[in-house]
Amino acid sequence: MDKIQVKNLNLWYGNFQALKNVSATFAEKKITAIIGPSGCGKSTFLRVLNRMNDLIEGVKTSGQVFIDGENILSQDVDLIALRKKVGMVFQRPNPFPLSVYENIAFGIKIHGLKYTKDTLDAIVENSLREVLLWDDLKDKLHRSALSLSLEQKQRLCIARLLAVKSDVVLMDEPCSALDPQATQRIEELMRELKKHYTIIIVTHNMQQAARVSDDTGFMLLGEMIEFADTHSIFTAPKDRRTEEYITGRYG
Amino acid sequence: MERHLDEELKELHKDILQMGIMAEEAIFKSVEALKNRDKNQAQTVIDEDKKIDALENVIDEKCIDLIARYQPMAKDVRFITTAMKINSDLERIADLAVDIAQRVIELSAKPLLKPLVDIPKLSSIAQKMVQNALDAFVNRDVSLAKQVFEGEPQADTLRNNVYTELVYDYLAKDPTTADRAVPLLLISRHLERICDHATNIAEDVIYMVEAKVVKHHPEAFK
Numbered sequence: 497m498d499k500i501q502v503k504n505l506n507l508w509y510g511n512f513q514a515l516k517n518v519s520a521t522f523a524e525k526k527i528t529a530i531i532g533p534s535g536c537g538k539s540t541f542l543r544v545l546n547r548m549n550d551l552i553e554g555v556k557t558s559g560q561v562f563i564d565g566e567n568i569l570s571q572d573v574d575l576i577a578l579r580k581k582v583g584m585v586f587q588r589p590n591p592f593p594l595s596v597y598e599n600i601a602f603g604i605k606i607h608g609l610k611y612t613k614d615t616l617d618a619i620v621e622n623s624l625r626e627v628l629l630w631d632d633l634k635d636k637l638h639r640s641a642l643s644l645s646l647e648q649k650q651r652l653c654i655a656r657l658l659a660v661k662s663d664v665v666l667m668d669e670p671c672s673a674l675d676p677q678a679t680q681r682i683e684e685l686m687r688e689l690k691k692h693y694t695i696i697i698v699t700h701n702m703q704q705a706a707r708v709s710d711d712t713g714f715m716l717l718g719e720m721i722e723f724a725d726t727h728s729i730f731t732a733p734k735d736r737r738t739e740e741y742i743t744g745r746y747g
Numbered sequence: 748m749e750r751h752l753d754e755e756l757k758e759l760h761k762d763i764l765q766m767g768i769m770a771e772e773a774i775f776k777s778v779e780a781l782k783n784r785d786k787n788q789a790q791t792v793i794d795e796d797k798k799i800d801a802l803e804n805v806i807d808e809k810c811i812d813l814i815a816r817y818q819p820m821a822k823d824v825r826f827i828t829t830a831m832k833i834n835s836d837l838e839r840i841a842d843l844a845v846d847i848a849q850r851v852i853e854l855s856a857k858p859l860l861k862p863l864v865d866i867p868k869l870s871s872i873a874q875k876m877v878q879n880a881l882d883a884f885v886n887r888d889v890s891l892a893k894q895v896f897e898g899e900p901q902a903d904t905l906r907n908n909v910y911t912e913l914v915y916d917y918l919a920k921d922p923t924t925a926d927r928a929v930p931l932l933l934i935s936r937h938l939e940r941i942c943d944h945a946t947n948i949a950e951d952v953i954y955m956v957e958a959k960v961v962k963h964h965p966e967a968f969k
Contacts, residue, residue: 680750687751706816707751730815 499524499694505559507540514540516718527686527695529705532715538698542666546582547575580607583657587669589649591641596633599641599652603660623655627685647678667697683708702742706730714738752817762806763830767881769799770837773844778870780848786855789848796845803838829955836944843937850930860927869905869938872898876945883952895949902942909935
């Protein structure tokens with residue numbers, strides 16, 4: 497089933513057009529990777545999906561982005577609700593300078609969700625279990641999140657999204673600060689999470705895109721050059737530019 | 748820690764096993780059809796070859812996918828490339844079983860030229876070699892793979908015996924026996940080729956397990 501449909505999306509930073517007529521469809525409960533050289537617009541594209549670009553001055557967009565049938569680019573969209581539904585994980589894990597527990601509870605509180613202590617405890621536990629941190633951290637819930645390893649911090653940031661019941665997880669280079677073993681474990685986690693969540697990952701690590709994703713989009717100079725199932729993209733791409741990029745002849 | 752690639756490799760392993768079972772069955776049925784002069788059994792071998800061809804394509808595609816998506820290294824890349832080669836050998840083995848089945852159909856309308864002596868021996872060697880080669884693959888058993896090579900000279904000798912007998916005792920003396928002698932000649936050739944493919948599989952198993960290339964190096968068998 498389609499979770500997200502992007503139709504003729506254009507985006508300008510002032511006079512510079514960063515996205516040119518991008519169209520793509522993202523399947524529900526699958527992992528889609530967006531690849532492309534630096535500056536191709538892949539992070540900009542990702543940030544459109546929860547309207548993060550609104551925070552940048554001079555940004556203008558046209559086109560349509562439907563998530564569960566609702567055009568999230570329309571003026572009357574509730575941005576708080578959108579960002580709750582469509583969560584984001586960044587390159588550098590960015591836990592709050594609070595305890596592990598509070599990091600997860602924070603999102604719930606800020607979204608005005610009122611729960612009893614027991615329910616909140618249960619949500620924290622479930623969220624940590626989903627990212628496979630519970631066993632490591634159950635006795636350290638009140639330690640500062642800043643004391644965790646990079647990988648644990650990244651897992652915690654993912655757990656934070658799960659706690660507020662995001663159902664789309666955007667990941668912008670989520671492993672680029674991690675070593676290969678931690679990267680592999682986060683990839684395994686992504687495969688677990690896709691049973692319940694729709695994941696879109698932006699990466700310039702093509703091998704990671706090839707390993708972990710079901711579908712892949714290749715972007716170049718603001719255009720979505722090719723979008724297909726990952727097997728096709730990496731074994732028989734249709735566009736010459738895709739082929740040149742993934743074989744290392746370009747970019 | 749179990750990697751996602753491990754699951755994919757297990758699936759590939761299963762597929763190769765399935766391909767092996769189908770190829771072994773094709774040889775068994777074609778040899779039975781020959782022994783019993785059973786045209787229907789021979790036709791079954793021909794009909795079922797489509798399934799083997801289809802599985803060959805599926806396995807090839809999987810191997811290409813794994814190489815492109817996982818950049819396998821060391822024993823992983825050896826396993827995947829070996830699987831590709833074994834896949835192709837098994838498909839050829841099944842094709843040779845089809846060739847035998849076609850000869851059986853040609854022969855079925857005519858009286859047997861002579862009682863079969865060496866061909867049944869050759870067929871048991873071929874079946875044993877394929878079986879051992881596949882067991883060597885499944886169990887990563889290098890010593891069993893090496894045993895497979897021992898069948899080859901025996902198979903060559905038996906094929907030569909069949910040639911000599913059919914050519915000198917029948918064809919040379921009475922050329923009208925050709926339509927009954929030539930299919931038997933070809934069957935011995937098909938069986939001997941099956942043994943060659945079993946040898947290829949055994950060589951690939953040794954490469955897969957020990958990273959040693961024994962192909963075209965007969966001295967390396969020792």
